[in-house]
Amino acid sequence: MTTLSADAVRSASKKLTMPTLTIDNQTISVPEGKTILEAAEALGIMVPHFCYHKELGAVGACRMCAVTVHTGPMPGLKMACLIAVEEGMVVTTGDDASATFRERVGEWLMLNHPHDCPVCDEGGECQLQEMTISSGHGIRRYQGGKGTYTNQDLGPFIAQEMNRCIQCYRCARTYKDYCGGRDFGVMGSRNRVFFGRFKEGMLESDFSGNLVDLCPTGVFTDRTFRFKSRAWDLEQADSVCPHCGVGCATVPGGRLRELQRVQSGDNSLVNATFICDRGRFGSGYANHPERPRQARQGDQPISVGAALTTLETQIRAAIKHHGPEAVLLVGSDRASLETNWLLQRTAKHFGCRVPVLNAHHHRHQTAQMAAFDFSDQLASLQDIRTSDLVLVCGVDPLAEAPLLALALRQAVRKGGRVVVYDPRPVELPCDYDQVAIAPLALQELLADSGAEGRHLRDLIGQAKAPIIVAGADLLGPVGFQKVRKWAEKSSNAERPCLMYPVLAGANSFGTALLSLPEQDDLLTRLDSGKVKMLICVETDPLLEAPDGERFAAALTRLEQLVVLDYLPTSLSTHANLFVPTCPPVEDSGTFINNEGRLRRFQQVIKPGQSLAVGEHPSREFSLDTPGSDPQPAALLLQRLIGRELPLAELHRQLVLEQPRLAALTKLKAGEAGSRVTPAVARPQFIDQLPEQPVQTLELVVSPARYGGDLFSRYAPKLEPRKRLPCFYLHPDELQKHGLKDGDNAVVETDFGSFRLSVCSQPGMAAGCVLVESSAAFPQLIPGAGFSYCVISPGGANE
């Protein structure tokens, strides 16, 4: 019998068995395939380890997790991370042989390690320190020379201090293997192994910050946070990243009212233990020097209490004089579920018409498709990581949902296949097939027509766990309806075809779920002329919704503009009444992410909170200190309607109204989070594609990877990653229009005329002009539906 067939026999008999083994006289049953290390962990026995990481797996390099197997197929000193549990196995972790060996490993690892702990930024959260102590190594016997390295400048995000390296290889496994980065790796050999770039320079991966979390010692530290605080002085709490709809678990850390760093949290169903650089280094909005922290009436500072009283009086007066349509409340997909729901309650309280929860109507409609019509077949990122076929339709993951790109990579690493249908030159950190296809053609493809459509159907038919990832901005409600049909047709009882919608905001799903059918479109309501008072809560329709011109015009017809926000948006400067609110790190609340999962974030820091950490001499801040005014929007709204409730009671009442959110009452920060219950599918609408005007190109507005979302526009740390804007065109298209790479061009669009240089991009679809939305062009908002443009040469370079 060959080894292979022996393996086959073994795997055939491997059906859901739970071997029972004994570790340090405690017995446990764990699923087959688990290792001794994992079984010990489940028993609460911590076997020291370095190279093992639950997401990166075991590689057996550090040799720290040695234990003694007494009964088992191969008795003796073994590495706990490598040996799969077997029935009847008897293991000890504290016996002489394994304890001595681990002590030696501790000693070896420390041969070259400098004693710079007092000045090391890893101090307080150093796994090397913990593991060295737990290995038992204490007294240094080696008196030889220590190896030293020349550090590299890896850019503005990551600081390298190679002398501290203990060669666990986690960095390379994180950066290269897990995240797919190509400009960092292992160099050299023996005790001169070096982890870095071939040449100095900014790390290229959009996930470079994970080096900080994964390095067990102080080799890779957060350069933007270095020397600011000791870890034990930080206020930290489980939070959720607000940058996109993925809803990654994060652990922000702040001190002295400043948000100082963001680390990855742990959510095995969503982001595992990784986050993107945008989320990690893009938190500057919370500390932005221009962040409005003072309530204002006109130009005059007033107290928050006075502002609320004024607001109440004005609302009542407006309704009294002009009727329930006179006051329009606007919510947002970056505001919490609680805030948005309280807006609805506020409207009810004052007797005005239901609020608009998302100023971007088109995005809102698409998010509703996800929240209602997708809701019984939603995939999680974990489903994507284990899928064998993922069709990515109209999504540029690195720009719109970076952790999705990582999930796709894991699917490919496990042998799965990824096919991307998108007009953009989509880059992914893995192997994938790309069909560059213009937006209208993509809609036709999704309508199941043509050879490519048949090919797609065959692909899904053959897959074991197919998933369709659908981009809200590019596909819109029309495309989402088609995706829904595809998924429905391709599913059967044994094997569903799941969907993963990529929505724009952290709470797009939540606002869509809450919104009432009668809320209507913001601009339609404003143009009715009945609105006298507009109250925008954590939203700036000028920046966050298309057709800013129309909105600006509507503003001039208003009697009152009230803004509650924490970002220094232009709208807040126009407001007649302004009340400062708090970003998610200063508030507790809930978002619902792309996969319909309730994600609770907990308050990390408070503006103006008195600070007394542990035994440290108290550093008291009076609540009167400048800048201590901001309060969570949800709290302000409750004060406005004169009914402040504890969060638990608020959630109870919310669930009564929205039974789909039943899991809300038990939700805790730091947990994976349950999903909303599925909705009854809504009737389908007729989807007619518009005709493209002759002589035009399709305009594709895509968020820039950095600076596309509003938060990262107010994040100075991200500046080095921001790109200069330009028009991207397929080289054939350039040639057709008599343009060369780098030429200036004028593009006439529905949103105005723009002059920029053009950039040849062979990876994108022909027939399109691609432009990235960023602070440079705030008028260009993604997800505004089909749009066309005309391009012409724009004269010589200045």
Next chain:
Amino acid sequence: MSQTTQLLFKNRVPGNTAFIKEFSANGGYQGLKTAMQTMTPLEIRDLVKASALRGRGGAGFPTGVKWGFFPADKPGIKYLVCNCDEMEPGTYKDGVLLQADPHQLIEGMILSAFALQTQVGYIFIRYAYEKQAENLRRAIAEATQAGYLGKNILGSGFDFELHVHGSAGRYILGEETALLNGLEGIRPNPRLKPPFPAVRGLFGQPTTVNNVETLANIPHIVTGGAQWFKDLALTTDGSGTKLFGLSGHLNRTECFELPVGISLREVVETYGQGMWKNKQFKACLPGGASTPYLTREHMDVALDFASLEKVGSRFGTAGVTAFDEDTCMVAVTLNLIRFFARESCGWCTPCRDGLTMVRWILEMFESGKGTIEHLEMLKDQLKNISGKSFCALAEGAMGPVAGLLTHFEQEIVDHIERGRCPFSK
């Protein structure tokens, strides 16, 4: 030239390389022709198993057993890889063989590929063996021309293509899984086993890795028969002949093909023509730098796998390095450890940092700064490094240290007591 039946060296003329004309004239490719026409792949595998041939690359694993793990009958692409990354100090026999007679290896690989039903072969050769690589390339071209390589070999319907691939020049590439990584073009760290290469090897496909000398023996087993091959050895459990590469303080340091089981005395006195400068034999590495020392008390030990294991050493590659009475064994061991510590790939802690610590302890002895505590530390390092590293490199590196502590502990104590190396003038 020795009195033994010469198999591998039968075409060897010092200073000359036998190519296809000389090789064929002396019975070359006869074994291949016979086997392809009269034997099934399984029969060849059974024959090799019966011959008790053990791997010649150092570890001595029975070739037939290794081949038994190989899924020869499984459809799909499979690889045969020849490990010619001969880099251990004191071992140079493969280099000599390929300098003398490259077709020996090629015939052996074609036969092995047929036996294992692999379609593609690679010869992974040490970077410094430029001349040998050139010989192999020419020999492959000749064999292809003659119809021994390529499509439908000798009308059998069997296809086999063979490539020569240079190594990156580090010792770790001789470790079979590191070799496979190197061959794939990725960093040559050893791979985790299981899966073994027979299951998932080169480019994820079933692969067998064999040493040059092992593969070169296959045609002789096929022509001569298993029992004949076994009987060439002087010990009952041994088998075949072996290339012995002599080096060190001997009068003659050459490579000889001698029977397995020959005594150390005969190797040193007859073939090495005794110690140089009329000095006394003190110790030797019997099978390359990673084997524990033999001493004067071992002169009559039969040089074979089992008998050497019995005296606490290993047959290894049969690269015999002899040391005379004036040699400081601490210095010898330090020299070897420096090599191994330098050649560690840096993957696992016991090898990367443990060998550094061992080197430092030996440096302390040799420089006269050693203490009894250091001696205890050395023993403790031996206990905790051997058998506990990721691959066999550190285990091999600790071979000489084990020999030093077994046979020459007093010499270490002398270093400590005198505060200097007793051999330095």
